[in-house]
Amino acid sequence: xxxxxxxxxxxxxxxxxxxxxxxxxxxxxxxxxxxxxxxxxxxxxxxxxxxxxxxxxxxxxxxxxxxxxxxxxxxxxxxxxxxxxxxxxxxxxxxxxxxxxxxxxxxxxxxxxxxxxxxxxxxxxxxxxxxxxxxxxxxxxxxxxxxxxxxxxxxxxxxxxxxxxxxxxxxx
Amino acid sequence: xxxxxxxxxxxxxxxxxxxxxxxxxxxxxxxxxxxxxxxxxxxxxxxxxxxxxxxxxxxxxxxxxxxxxxxxxxxxxxxxxxxxxxxxxxxxxxxxxxxxxxxxxxxxxxxxxxxxxxxxxxxxxxxxxxxxxxxxxxxxxxxxxxxxxxxxxxxxxxxxxxxxxxxxxxxxxxxxxxxxxxxxxxxxxxxxxxxxxxxxxxxxxxxxxxxxxxxxxxxxxxxxxxxxxxxxxxxxx
Numbered sequence: 001x002x003x004x005x006x007x008x009x010x011x012x013x014x015x016x017x018x019x020x021x022x023x024x025x026x027x028x029x030x031x032x033x034x035x036x037x038x039x040x041x042x043x044x045x046x047x048x049x050x051x052x053x054x055x056x057x058x059x060x061x062x063x064x065x066x067x068x069x070x071x072x073x074x075x076x077x078x079x080x081x082x083x084x085x086x087x088x089x090x091x092x093x094x095x096x097x098x099x100x101x102x103x104x105x106x107x108x109x110x111x112x113x114x115x116x117x118x119x120x121x122x123x124x125x126x127x128x129x130x131x132x133x134x135x136x137x138x139x140x141x142x143x144x145x146x147x148x149x150x151x152x153x154x155x156x157x158x159x160x161x162x163x164x165x166x167x168x169x170x171x172x
Numbered sequence: 173x174x175x176x177x178x179x180x181x182x183x184x185x186x187x188x189x190x191x192x193x194x195x196x197x198x199x200x201x202x203x204x205x206x207x208x209x210x211x212x213x214x215x216x217x218x219x220x221x222x223x224x225x226x227x228x229x230x231x232x233x234x235x236x237x238x239x240x241x242x243x244x245x246x247x248x249x250x251x252x253x254x255x256x257x258x259x260x261x262x263x264x265x266x267x268x269x270x271x272x273x274x275x276x277x278x279x280x281x282x283x284x285x286x287x288x289x290x291x292x293x294x295x296x297x298x299x300x301x302x303x304x305x306x307x308x309x310x311x312x313x314x315x316x317x318x319x320x321x322x323x324x325x326x327x328x329x330x331x332x333x334x335x336x337x338x339x340x341x342x343x344x345x346x347x348x349x350x351x352x353x354x355x356x357x358x359x360x361x362x363x364x365x366x367x368x369x370x371x372x373x374x375x376x377x378x379x380x381x382x383x384x385x386x387x388x389x390x391x392x393x394x395x396x397x398x399x400x401x402x403x404x405x406x407x408x409x
Contacts, residue, residue: 015187015287016179016187016188016189016192016287017186017187017188018182018186018187018188018193019188019189019192019193019196019285019287019288019291020287020288020290020291022188022192022193022196023192023196023282023287023288023291023292024291024295026196026197026200027200027254027258027292027295029200030200030203030204030254030258031250031251031254033204033207034203034204034207034250034253034254034257035250037204037207037208037211038207038208038210038211038225039207039229039249039250039253041211041214042211042214042222042225042226042229043229043249045214045215045216045218045222046226046229048216049216052216
């Protein structure tokens with residue numbers, strides 16, 4: 001009885017082979033049940049979650065990349081716009097400069113022309129006046145002379161003399 | 173202090189132990205109920221019970237991954253999960269009480285019976301051989317016995333049997349010893365007032381320790397299962 005206690009499976013009742021078969025069967029059934037009711041659905045959920053997280057991360061990465069690209073685009077556009085406006089202003093300045101030169105030149109020419117015209121007119125007027133004066137002086141002096149000297153000289157000699165003296169006076 | 177095991181004969185001399193049958197059934201039922209209750213409300217955002225069962229699954233996955241790469245090891249996940257849960261629950265069953273009817277012990281851990289643990293061990297080792305042949309081919313499987321040198325072959329063959337034996341008997345020994353000591357403490361506690369005062373704290377300490385032992389043994393059994401599996405199915409061992 002004592003030695004029996006140390007023999008495997010013979011602790012008190014001998015080798016109960018059906019227990020072994022039952023254990024095996026129970027374990028397999030338990031495994032099958034666990035698979036059907038717990039393991040498979042749980043694995044599915046865990047896998048779904050894994051995929052969900054992965055896709056979310058991918059999406060986030062894509063969005064980040066897109067945002068980066070957009071930012072770069074915007075920066076590019078801003079730079080272009082700035083440059084464009086700069087050149088625009090520069091051109092306008094240049095054009096204004098040219099226009100200013102043009103206007104000043106035109107004004108100067110106009111003034112020059114006016115001056116010239118005025119000068120010519122003055123000259124003309126002066127000449128006219130001198131001519132008229134000459135004529136009047138001639139007739140006036142003849143009149144005066146004739147009145148002073150009366151018939152001492154012929155009118156023809158007299159006119160000659162006066163013309164000569166006027167010419168001299170004009171030359172002086 | 174020795175309780176008889178109830179042994180009945182079915183027919184033609186085939187005997188069975190109804191207490192084992194009972195406890196195996198109860199263990200399996202409890203494991204199944206735990207798993208079922210923990211997976212009733214499955215959600216992407218896990219809560220409560222689902223967190224627990226997922227932690228168990230990850231724990232088992234960790235055991236497998238410490239021996240095999242997950243590509244090969246994923247197929248053993250269910251096996252390891254069932255093993256660790258079943259053995260843990262079995263180990264716990266004998267701790268709170270034992271039921272003795274007449275002189276026969278009816279309520280105990282099923283793993284306190286060497287036949288049960290040896291059945292599990294033989295099943296596990298059988299599976300390692302099966303998967304060894306299936307995953308690596310019969311030739312590589314047989315060549316595995318001559319590694320690292322041919323002289324080792326007899327030792328390798330003996331190792332297979334000793335592995336089986338130690339795997340089963342380690343579990344049995346730990347649980348049976350724990351329950352035997354509990355039974356001794358109970359008989360001390362019921363022997364008189366002094367015995368009762370003495371036995372009470374000892375019972376508490378030993379039960380706490382047995383919970384620890386039971387958990388550790390279920391972990392070790394699963395871990396060794398995967399170690400033996402890794403020996404057979406991966407080439408670099």
